Amino acid sequence: MFMMNNNMFIMFMIMYNVMRVNITRCSRVMFTTFYMITNKYIYIFM
Structure with a gap:
């Protein structure tokens, strides 16, 4: 986990966001x- 370089971590965070x-x-x-859609159906059934 700590061996991961910063670029990979930044890319991962950007992708996650x-x-x-x-x-x-x-x-x-x-x-x-x-x-x-539900409003339309309710309006039709009223």
Whole structure:
């Protein structure tokens, strides 16, 4: 672990942050689309 050089560690941290941000953004988009679809169906059934 300590033998790892700094460039690898920095790249790993950057990749981890990018993946985390992308996952949160994708989940938010999925949630909004799901919310819109459910609202549309509720409006149709009302």
